[in-house]
Amino acid sequence: MHDHNHECTCEDHGHSNPLVPTMVKVVKITDETPDVKTFYVTTEDGIPFKVMPGQLAMVSQLPVGEGMFSVSWQAEDHLQFAIKRVGLLTEALHEIEVGQTLGVRGPYGNGFPVDECKGKDMLFIGGGIGLAPLRSFIKYCFKHREDYGKITILYGSRTSADLCFKDELFDKWPKEKDTQVYVTIDNPEEGWDGHVGFVPAYLEELKPNPEGTIAVICGPPIMIKFCLQSLEKMGFNDEQVITTLEMRMKCGIGKCGRCNIGHEYICLDGPVFNLAQLKQLPPEW
Amino acid sequence: MSDNTAKAREIAKKLLQEGTVAMVLGWEKGDEPYVSAPTVIRDAADVDRLVLDEYCIHDRAALLPDYRDRSEKIAIFAKGCDSRGIVRLIQDRVMPRERLYIIGINCPGMKDPNEYFRAASGMSKAKPAEKAAKCLSCQYPNPVIYDEIVGETQQPRDDKRFAEVDKIESMSADERYEFFIKEFSKCIRCYACRNACVACNCRTCIFDETKPQWVGRSTDPVNNMLYQIVRSMHVAGRCVECGECERACPVGIPLMLFNRKLIKDVDQLFGPYQAGLSLEDDALPPLSRYRVDDPDEFM
Amino acid sequence: MKVLPSDKIREALNILAGEAKVYAPMVQGDASGYFQWSDNPVGELLLDTLNTYMSPKNIVMPQTEDMYKFVAQGKDAQVTEVVYAGGPRIIFGIRSCDLQALHDLDLVFLTKGYEDEFYKARRQDLAVIARACYQPGPACFCESMGVDRLNPQADVVMHDLGQQDFAWEPKTPKGEEITAKLQGILVEKDVTLPQAAEMKTKVDITGLSEKLAGMFEDPAWDELASRCMNCGVCTYVCPSCYCFDIQVTTRGDAGGRFRCWDSCMYKEYTQMAGGHNPREFKKERFRQRFLHKLQYFNERYNANLCIGCGRCVIMCPNSVNILEVITKLKEVRLDA
Numbered sequence: 001m002h003d004h005n006h007e008c009t010c011e012d013h014g015h016s017n018p019l020v021p022t023m024v025k026v027v028k029i030t031d032e033t034p035d036v037k038t039f040y041v042t043t044e045d046g047i048p049f050k051v052m053p054g055q056l057a058m059v060s061q062l063p064v065g066e067g068m069f070s071v072s073w074q075a076e077d078h079l080q081f082a083i084k085r086v087g088l089l090t091e092a093l094h095e096i097e098v099g100q101t102l103g104v105r106g107p108y109g110n111g112f113p114v115d116e117c118k119g120k121d122m123l124f125i126g127g128g129i130g131l132a133p134l135r136s137f138i139k140y141c142f143k144h145r146e147d148y149g150k151i152t153i154l155y156g157s158r159t160s161a162d163l164c165f166k167d168e169l170f171d172k173w174p175k176e177k178d179t180q181v182y183v184t185i186d187n188p189e190e191g192w193d194g195h196v197g198f199v200p201a202y203l204e205e206l207k208p209n210p211e212g213t214i215a216v217i218c219g220p221p222i223m224i225k226f227c228l229q230s231l232e233k234m235g236f237n238d239e240q241v242i243t244t245l246e247m248r249m250k251c252g253i254g255k256c257g258r259c260n261i262g263h264e265y266i267c268l269d270g271p272v273f274n275l276a277q278l279k280q281l282p283p284e285w
Numbered sequence: 286m287s288d289n290t291a292k293a294r295e296i297a298k299k300l301l302q303e304g305t306v307a308m309v310l311g312w313e314k315g316d317e318p319y320v321s322a323p324t325v326i327r328d329a330a331d332v333d334r335l336v337l338d339e340y341c342i343h344d345r346a347a348l349l350p351d352y353r354d355r356s357e358k359i360a361i362f363a364k365g366c367d368s369r370g371i372v373r374l375i376q377d378r379v380m381p382r383e384r385l386y387i388i389g390i391n392c393p394g395m396k397d398p399n400e401y402f403r404a405a406s407g408m409s410k411a412k413p414a415e416k417a418a419k420c421l422s423c424q425y426p427n428p429v430i431y432d433e434i435v436g437e438t439q440q441p442r443d444d445k446r447f448a449e450v451d452k453i454e455s456m457s458a459d460e461r462y463e464f465f466i467k468e469f470s471k472c473i474r475c476y477a478c479r480n481a482c483v484a485c486n487c488r489t490c491i492f493d494e495t496k497p498q499w500v501g502r503s504t505d506p507v508n509n510m511l512y513q514i515v516r517s518m519h520v521a522g523r524c525v526e527c528g529e530c531e532r533a534c535p536v537g538i539p540l541m542l543f544n545r546k547l548i549k550d551v552d553q554l555f556g557p558y559q560a561g562l563s564l565e566d567d568a569l570p571p572l573s574r575y576r577v578d579d580p581d582e583f584m
Numbered sequence: 585m586k587v588l589p590s591d592k593i594r595e596a597l598n599i600l601a602g603e604a605k606v607y608a609p610m611v612q613g614d615a616s617g618y619f620q621w622s623d624n625p626v627g628e629l630l631l632d633t634l635n636t637y638m639s640p641k642n643i644v645m646p647q648t649e650d651m652y653k654f655v656a657q658g659k660d661a662q663v664t665e666v667v668y669a670g671g672p673r674i675i676f677g678i679r680s681c682d683l684q685a686l687h688d689l690d691l692v693f694l695t696k697g698y699e700d701e702f703y704k705a706r707r708q709d710l711a712v713i714a715r716a717c718y719q720p721g722p723a724c725f726c727e728s729m730g731v732d733r734l735n736p737q738a739d740v741v742m743h744d745l746g747q748q749d750f751a752w753e754p755k756t757p758k759g760e761e762i763t764a765k766l767q768g769i770l771v772e773k774d775v776t777l778p779q780a781a782e783m784k785t786k787v788d789i790t791g792l793s794e795k796l797a798g799m800f801e802d803p804a805w806d807e808l809a810s811r812c813m814n815c816g817v818c819t820y821v822c823p824s825c826y827c828f829d830i831q832v833t834t835r836g837d838a839g840g841r842f843r844c845w846d847s848c849m850y851k852e853y854t855q856m857a858g859g860h861n862p863r864e865f866k867k868e869r870f871r872q873r874f875l876h877k878l879q880y881f882n883e884r885y886n887a888n889l890c891i892g893c894g895r896c897v898i899m900c901p902n903s904v905n906i907l908e909v910i911t912k913l914k915e916v917r918l919d920a
Contacts, residue, residue, distance in 0.1 A: 016701070017666060017701040017702075018698045018700075018701075019651060019700070019701070019702070019830075020651070020652050020663060020666050021663065023661065023662055023663070062654045062656045062661045062663075062832070062839065062841075063654075063656045063661075063832065063834045063839050064832065065831075065832055066830065066832075066841075067857070084858075086857040086858045086859075087495065087496070087857030087858075088495045088496045088857075089857070090857065091496075096659075097659070099659045100659045101659060101660050101661040101662070102661070103661065103663070221860065246856070247854065247856070247862065248853075248854050248855060248856050248857075250828075250829060250830045251828070251830065253697065253698040253700075254696055254697065254698070255692055255693060255698070255700055255826075255828075256827055256828045256829070256830070256843075256846070257826065257827035257828070257846075257848065257876075258827060258846070258848070258853055258854055260872075260876070260880065262875075262880055262883075263879075263880035263881070263883040263884040268696070268697060282800040282875075283800070283801075284800075284862050284863070284868070284872075285862050315903055315905060315908070316905065316907070316908065317722060320903050320905075321903075322811055322902070322903035322904075322905070323810075323811040323902050323903065324810070324811065325807070325810045325811075343901070343902055343903070347813060348810075348811070348813060348902075351810075351866060398903065399898065399899065399900075399901065402723065402897070402898045403637075403898055405721065405722055406634060406721035406722055406723045406724070406894060406898050407633055407634030407635075407719060407721040408616075408633055408634050408635060408636070408637060408721070408895075408898060409616075409633060410632065410633060471612065471613070471615045473638070473647050473820055473845070474647070474844070474845075475815065475816045475817055475819075475820040475847070476815065476816055476850070477815035477816060477817045477901065480813050480814055480815035480816070481813060481815055481901055493850075493851070493852045498831075501831065501833050502648075502829060502831050502844045503648040503831070503833060503842055503844055504647045504648045504844065505648065529901065532901055533815055533817065533901035535615075535637055535638070535817050535820065535821055535899050536614065536615035536637070536638070537613050537614020537615050
């Protein structure tokens with residue numbers, strides 16, 4: 001899933017200088033939640049580079065800065081980024097309008113093990129904006145539906161307004177073959193008659209069967225920690241549990257040093273790790 | 286100074302054995318004879334590690350903010366300059382007085398271990414000075430605040446603190462600009478001066494802010510100058526002249542020159558005033574409080 | 585053997601500087617480092633000390649390095665120029681320890697999936713004239729880190745014969761090329777190479793990397809980190825520390841992205857936008873530095889990142905000493 005060898009060269013990544021972005025245009029912006037927007041970007045010649053589920057790209061508003069985001073889906077003719085407004089760059093991104101030119105470079109990271117998971121039942125567990133990277137894998141599974149078994153999606157957010165990708169969550173995904181979607185919010189709300197409670201607690205209620213299942217988790221570090229404990233209790237072994245880690249990133253190519261956990265660089269050897277690999281790393285995330 | 290070492294160990298042992306403090310901030314010998322390294326003693330059995338000699342130049346108060354969010358009582362060895370730093374920290378509410386047991390050291394002046402190391406290692410041909418540069422004009426060698434004292438009372442040294450300042454002030458504007466640009470061009474923005482400074486204790490430093498980013502990180506003359514000037518202005522009126530900034534600087538920028546200029550200005554405009562001398566309310570830095578009779582001819 | 589006489593060194597540097605950027609050890613006031621030579625240099629040549637305070641890494645990895653320029657107006661934006669600082673370069677007088685650090689930097693910037701084009705531009709046409717090291721200091725421990733201080737792998741190796749006369753040994757075709765340029769200056773002489781003084785400071789790092797792999801949570805780190813003030817001087821004077829930041833500068837509609845040195849000692853190094861910081865506390869950053877130097881780099885690149893130059897030991901304002909850290913870590917008894 002991740003290797004230290006990286007025999008590929010810059011040419012394989014479609015750019016002669018991995019630190020210099022390609023210009024793209026924003027063709028569409030949708031509001032997912034009060035502080036999350038999805039940006040659809042592309043160039044005149046189509047997508048700037050192919051992206052596998054779970055991979056990342058650096059998006060820059062040139063005068064402001066650059067940030068690493070997961071590509072929440074690579075469509076035929078555009079890339080989608082779901083971006084939460086948390087800091088200087090994301091605030092600037094949330095101000096832009098359709099037609100804006102941004103810079104992107106990538107794809108970075110190891111992506112999800114889409115081939116190794118073929119034939120398995122998939123259990124996706126997401127919290128908040130963590131659904132964005134999971135979404136790329138979820139949609140990939142639906143695109144290649146016959147390659148995967150039962151699909152279960154468990155997702156939670158603080159409030160109903162904070163749930164991302166609502167139309168897919170409530171409308172499209174439940175209609176897919178052999179797919180169950182469970183959504184929860186932290187506290188009771190007027191008008192919400194769905195499940196109420198934290199994601200790890202809901203997970204324990206659902207008691208998923210570990211046999212032949214791969215669990216893929218993405219969300220706030222605290223949620224991941226509790227879910228890992230629960231899955232272990234339920235009998236999932238370390239190779240059956242996958243997560244994506246997040247660290248501050250600047251170069252994206254494993255050189256600037258800051259995104260390391262132990263000797264792994266999250267931008268290059270990650271961000272996707274299974275629990276067995278995680279346990280080899282220092283608990284620094 | 287070995288009497289002082291014996292006394293220091295005795296004091297520390299008593300404090301730890303009686304449980305008066307949870308830890309003692311002092312110094313211990315390193316591998317080289319000219320290294321007395323800052324250390325923390327928590328167990329009475331370890332007090333024989335402590336030394337008090339002429340290489341104990343480090344300002345132990347500069348590391349007090351590490352313990353700001355905790356509650357245990359701390360004993361700290363403090364020379365004159367260190368004690369002024371402690372007053373500053375108390376005034377800045379980083380550390381309440383009650384948490385500190387201050388063992389004052391009447392300081393005869395220290396040697397700079399880094400100068401000795403540089404010479405001994407062959408990195409520098411310069412002979413290490415008998416006394417560190419920062420100690421030469423010291424006006425407060427005896428601690429201004431303490432719970433007990435070690436060493437003989439010292440006299441303040443010859444006050445030549447503003448000799449260099451006067452020299453620069455007598456330059457023309459162009460000459461001054463040339464001088465400063467030359468010095469600032471050496472800056473590599475390591476921020477050691479800020480991290481060594483006892484007056485620089487903001488939880489989030491202005492130079493770490495991103496919204497907005499006040500000073501860029503590139504090492505061009507403009508950004509370097511901005512960094513140095515802003516930092517000097519931020520500590521204006523609060524600098525206790527411990528000289529740790531200049532000692533820490535790996536490229537030898539005369540940082541105390543800028544600080545002393547501002548010390549002189551604050552003293553003349555709002556003073557007489559020297560930072561960190563007393564815990565009385567009216568001894569707060571002039572730029573930290575407002576008085577109706579503050580001078581305003583420059584406005 | 586050929587000899588470069590001390591009174592001809594300036595002339596030699598001027599000749600070489602006619603066709604390449606030449607970097608030599610120089611001192612300006614209290615600041616010594618490898619600066620660019622010109623016939624009217626800022627500062628003086630410094631060939632009679634062990635080494636310089638600032639390392640030569642600035643030659644391939646400058647403190648501030650422009651990456652690309654752009655124009656951004658309203659909704660439009662484009663990269664207008666990518667800045668490559670190519671061209672021939674010569675390091676004159678580098679020590680074996682710093683040369684080993686340069687090889688570590690090559691591993692970082694030129695291997696593992698991507699080649700850093702900016703580094704490559706500065707590095708690929710870099711000739712190395714090294715100085716063999718006969719008089720180590722008390723903070724030197726390069727031999728313990730696997731450095732051959734008397735036989736650096738360079739294009740030319742110089743040996744200090746005293747009074748700043750240097751024996752001159754070309755070792756590669758590039759070295760021969762440089763030697764040919766200095767034909768009129770180098771003299772042929774019988775020389776006795778100096779006696780190499782023993783390197784007194786030693787530390788045994790066998791098995792250290794493996795032992796550290798099990799010591800992440802060890803309480804020893806609290807004590808070791810207590811005197812550090814996270815000032816970052818160690819990382820800036822270190823010839824093999826390479827962490828960098830990428831930042832942007834703008835003026836009106838034009839701007840540029842540049843990179844600059846950064847340090848794992850700083851809190852914001854790992855500060856994430858949402859507020860989470862995996863290395864919030866000093867101990868965690870201190871631990872990161874030493875584990876990177878002594879364990880992670882070995883695991884990833886199979887090479888030592890610390891090359892034993894001793895600069896961090898000499899320059900640390902609070903007397904943190906990597907030798908002491910290694911010794912204390914080795915003494916820790918791990919439970920079976």
